[in-house]
Amino acid sequence: MDSPGYGSRHPELITLLDTLTPVAVTRISWIGLTDLDVAAYRDWPACPDFLVTSVRCIVRVDDRVVVCHTPDGPHIVPGGRREPGESHTATAVREVREETGWLLDERDLTFAGFFHYRMLDPLPKDHPFPHPDILQLVYTARATRHSADWSSWSDSEGWEQHHDLVPTADLPTLPVPTYQLSLLPT
Numbered sequence: 001m002d003s004p005g006y007g008s009r010h011p012e013l014i015t016l017l018d019t020l021t022p023v024a025v026t027r028i029s030w031i032g033l034t035d036l037d038v039a040a041y042r043d044w045p046a047c048p049d050f051l052v053t054s055v056r057c058i059v060r061v062d063d064r065v066v067v068c069h070t071p072d073g074p075h076i077v078p079g080g081r082r083e084p085g086e087s088h089t090a091t092a093v094r095e096v097r098e099e100t101g102w103l104l105d106e107r108d109l110t111f112a113g114f115f116h117y118r119m120l121d122p123l124p125k126d127h128p129f130p131h132p133d134i135l136q137l138v139y140t141a142r143a144t145r146h147s148a149d150w151s152s153w154s155d156s157e158g159w160e161q162h163h164d165l166v167p168t169a170d171l172p173t174l175p176v177p178t179y180q181l182s183l184l185p186t
Helices: 011-018 088-100 168-173
Strands: 024-030 034-041 052-061 064-070 073-075 110-119 133-142 162-167
Touching (some): 052 088, 052 110, 064 088, 064 168, 088 133, 162 168
Antiparallel strands (some): 034 110, 052 064, 064 073
């Protein structure tokens, strides 16, 4: 039998989402596994923490934004899963360093919002992560230094192929998902 958050929608999340208005909504395909509806919110989610599957960060360097390139295309939200006992902000700092080499100060992170992903196709009952709803918290931060030469940086886990620094004004000309752009600071 499905349990809330693992195979069936979590009632606390449904109640929360009913009170919020998304700033962007779109449908995407996720690595050929399932189609997803994605909504971006600027609010702070007071929801079950286990539904937060990863933490992301929009990284600014001067007047530019770090744009990561993966096999799925470009994005502006490097990040990933928390390690046991790790805070959301510590996760963002660690993941940005691992994926881009940019160094952030945890005290400088600002909450930008969150992404709600709703999987439209069922996943196997033994899928190890929450489904059909998952949340990704998104922060913003300024990086002032890099752990190496940023132009030759290599992701420690290999998913991020490379990254560029793109002026904020040029971001809409790139195929970055609009739901990600919707959380850029104004």
